[in-house]
Amino acid sequence: MADAEPIRVRADILKKMLDHARSEPRTEVCGLLAGRDGVITHIFPAANALASATAYEIAPQELFRLFKTLRAEGLTHLGHYHSHVASENVPSPTDIEQAGYPDHAYFIVSLLEGALKPIRAFSIRDGVVRELDVVAIEEA
Numbered sequence: 001m002a003d004a005e006p007i008r009v010r011a012d013i014l015k016k017m018l019d020h021a022r023s024e025p026r027t028e029v030c031g032l033l034a035g036r037d038g039v040i041t042h043i044f045p046a047a048n049a050l051a052s053a054t055a056y057e058i059a060p061q062e063l064f065r066l067f068k069t070l071r072a073e074g075l076t077h078l079g080h081y082h083s084h085v086a087s088e089n090v091p092s093p094t095d096i097e098q099a100g101y102p103d104h105a106y107f108i109v110s111l112l113e114g115a116l117k118p119i120r121a122f123s124i125r126d127g128v129v130r131e132l133d134v135v136a137i138e139e140a
Contacts, residue, residue: 006133007079007105007121009033009040014119014136016043021083021109030056033079033107034070039137040078040105044069055094056082079105079121088112089120091129099124105132 013033020029020043030048035041044066049059058066070077080101084092089110091099099106102125109119121132 006135007040008038008135008137009121010035010139011136012139013040013043014134016045017081017107017109017119020045021085021111024083025085025111026053027051028053028056028083028085029109030058030080030082032058032066032070032077033081033105034073034075034077036074036076038078042073042075043081053085077101077104079107081107081109083109083111085111089115089118091122091124096124096127096129102126107134 020031023029028048029045031043031045033040033043046058046062046066048056050057067077087110089108091106091108095106095108105121106124107119107121119134121134123130123132
């Protein structure tokens with residue numbers, strides 16, 4: 001994913017990310033994002049194994065199950081998402097350190113009241129963070 005490249009996401013997936021975060025306002029939520037032809041068309045919510053308001057982790061067995069589902073459905077893993085319950089939606093030092101997919105988008109949902117951009121996406125490569133332009137598309 002080039003640094004200046006926008007990330008295209010179906011509008012309903014953006015809504016589902018926000019709804020997931022709002023459904024658990026005291027715990028960071030998380031999940032995988034997938035699609036075809038570079039467009040995120042599917043969301044796979046996951047349990048936060050840490051049950052924490054300040055960190056998240058997808059348990060290895062659940063991650064394995066999710067990747068198996070992606071392959072079975074012919075989807076490409078394109079990104080991850082998680083929420084920040086009480087802070088801005090920019091990658092934390094932990095988010096940056098744990099970013100293990102340099103070619104994927106990292107979406108962060110902010111639950112802060114009045115956030116100008118409640119959903120933002122980032123490229124995180126070798127510790128370098130660049131915000132991506134999120135382009136919402138309607139389902140064809």
